[in-house]
Amino acid sequence: MSETIRPEGRPVRHIVFDIGKVLIHYDPNIPFSRLIPDETERREFFDKICTQDWNLEQDRGRDWGEAEALLIEQFPDKAELIRAFRLHWPEMVSHAYDSSVDIMLDLIQQGRDVTMLTNFAADTFRQAREMYPFLKIPRGVTVSGEIGLIKPDLAIYETHVKSFELDPAACLFIDDSQKNVDGAIAAGWQSVLFTDPETLRADLKRLLLN
Incomplete structure (x- = not known):
């Protein structure tokens, strides 16, 4: 089970996925x-x-x-x-993490509000979306290279919230980087550190009860 915070005990209404090393592999x-x-x-x-x-x-x-x-x-x-x-x-970006992708798609199928927030060059992200069409399925995405901001800068979390009309305290952010998780928490979000799909499933089961 990952560590998380729940500001004011707010139920999760928005789920925000990182991409690299959460949904797709990356290794130079x-x-x-x-x-x-x-x-x-x-x-x-x-x-x-x-x-x-x-x-x-x-x-x-x-x-x-x-x-x-x-x-x-x-x-x-x-x-x-x-x-x-x-x-x-x-x-x-040799392959997708199928189990993680399945989790994301299951959440969308359930009617959950799913978006993505990623540190990604603008042109390589466009290429990634053609390689991995499931990246087109969530409601939307904030790409750092398109807006000139990167995680864990506070401004990128604020931009994502504004762009998709989210309640920060009701956001659950999933990222493989502790500093990006900490950045989300500093922005008033809930957040879990991604380590593997099994742990994520357990975190979601615990956090989406209400």
């Missing part, structure tokens, strides 16, 4: 294990060049061309590998 190592076979060299590439912080700026809305140019200027000998990050991005 999938293509790069082929492009940089040596594990130590590959780890150094991600630690020093195509870092998580660098990638997060695309989630905030930075254009891929600009992002690539910044790194290529610093690491001209790695230009091909830097461009490979976006080129081979579809391989990184």
Whole structure:
């Protein structure tokens, strides 16, 4: 069972899903294990060049061309590998988490209000929706790269609430990142940390009783 808070004991009326590592898999190592076979060299590439912080700026809305140019200027000998990050991005989202997707679709079938809130570059999200059509089924989605805000910034939770006319205290947010869960709680939402579908089912059973 995950930790959660329930502001003012408010019943859950809105369920908000994160996407990456909750509904679909994400791992840059999938293509790069082929492009940089040596594990130590590959780890150094991600630690020093195509870092998580660098990638997060695309989630905030930075254009891929600009992002690539910044790194290529610093690491001209790695230009091909830097461009490979976006080129081979579809391989990184290799499969859906079917059990999690089933949970989300079951909630929608029950008539629950389901939306999504995700840190995602705008163009790769469009690609993801074509790869995984179930991402088109919830009532709507807030994509960080489309609005220039990222989790766990308070403003992105406030934007989602305003966009979909939600009651913050009646929102249940599901995310695999503790800092994003904490961000939702700071915004007055209820939130659970996603670890696996079985735990999520138990959390939902407990929290959707009323």
